[in-house]
Amino acid sequence: MATTTVWFIIIAFLWTGYFFLEGFDFGVGVLLPVLGRDDTERRVLINTIGPVWDGNEVWFIVAGAATFAAFPEWYATLFSGFYLPLLAILLALIVRGVAFEYRGKRDDARWRRRWDRAIFWGSVVPAFLWGVAFANLVRGVPLDAAHEYAGTLGDLLSPFALLGGLTTLTLFVLHGAVFVALKTTGDVRRRANRAARVMVTAAIAVGGLFLLLTQLLYGKPVTWLTVAAAVTGLAVAAVAGARGREGWAFAGTGTAIAFAVATLFLALFPHVMPSTLDAANGLTTSNAASSPYTLKIMTIVALTFTPMVMLYQGWTYWVFRRRIGTHHIPRPVA
Template structure:
């Protein structure tokens, strides 16, 4: 197997890991105002991802860095043509991270409410725009002979891309609801299961439609299997959630996300960014770095990727237990004003 193909597979793996892990983070953030009916319940919801959300975002950073190093032409064209959507994603992620850190800094209901809204929008915007971005990558965008983006922002907001955004939003909301049912106890757990029962309908409708159109327009024979596997994962998640088997429901939603992303990357290969103008498209061959660069990167990835995976797996094992409102300590009371 050529190193260009190897690195296409590695980058696909990095993005798949990011969407699997950050997907339930986004879902939890989007469901915060739905499942957290008071401050204590909202603290429970946030604490389910508190120890892991920043580690999950590392996969995005590594995926971007790997794309830059292995396929610099792809990176340059992608980040210039998709500048505004990616900037919106970056701002949303920054605001979301700040909200997690600053929400509890003041004992003020309005202060916490503002940061709760920031968590909601900071989760919803990336969940939607990642779907828009990857749908456009598979569909192709206007590229000239120099591999420069020749379209406008409106070209990225085509019906297929918007459907992709709705699909990722619904999938991540379902993934987050199932994760909350798996990680919480008491009323929040049962509320999350009810929400998951509703979200799975939206995920099947939006995700199924998107994958079907993808298969009919851009798919290959093998992607029928991955797309069908993604649909089966959603159906299995719905059945497991109905029976109260949260662990198996999470496996089902996770499998659906993994297989859906696999469908997109398999349909894309050997292209990395097709051109709708008939020329100027980028492939694994004309967008790649030198063979020596890819060889060095392969050794580095082989050495450090297992370490990162072991460490992150250990983190999830340490914080594997359920939490509920009984585990949340009382909010610190305001200190009395000093007498002058």
């Protein structure tokens, strides 16, 4: 297997891990005003992801760094052509991170409500725009002969791209609802289960339509299998959620996200950024890659350190595996 193909697979793996882990973070943020009826319940929701949300974002940083090192031409064209959407995502992530840290700095209800809104919008914006960005990668964008983006912001907002954004948003909200149900007790858990039953229907409808269109327009024979696996994951989540099997439901939503990402990357390969102006202008794993020596050194580093990082992150989740409820939240001191 060519080294460029290996790195395409590694980058696909990193994005899959990011969407799987950060997906439920986004979902919890979107559901914060829905599932949390008072400040104590909202603190429970935030505490479900408190120990892990910043670690989950590391996957995004590593995916971006890996793209820069392995496929610099792809990185340059992507970040210049998608500048405004990616800037909006970065600003939203910054605001959300600040909100998590600053929310409890003052004992003031209005202060906390403002930061709660920041968490909500800081979760909605990237959850939607990531889907828009990846739908555009699969669909293709206008690239000229120099591999420069030759379109406008409006070219990135096609109906297919907007449907991709709605797909990631609904999938992440469903993933977050199931995660909250898995991690909490009492009223918050019951509301999360109800929200998951509503969201799984929306995810099947929106996500199923997007994956079907992706398959019909850009798919390959092998992607029928990944589309079927993603839909099966949603079906498992629906059945398990209805039976109160929250662990299986979470596995189902995670499977759906993983195979949805696999569908997009398989439909994209061997391109990394197709051109809608002329197929010859598109970027592929060959013409966008670094030198073979650079890829060889990167492969050694990745195979050495990636398992260590995954073991450490798995240990973190094991330490914070127990459910939490409102009785775990300390009462304010007068």
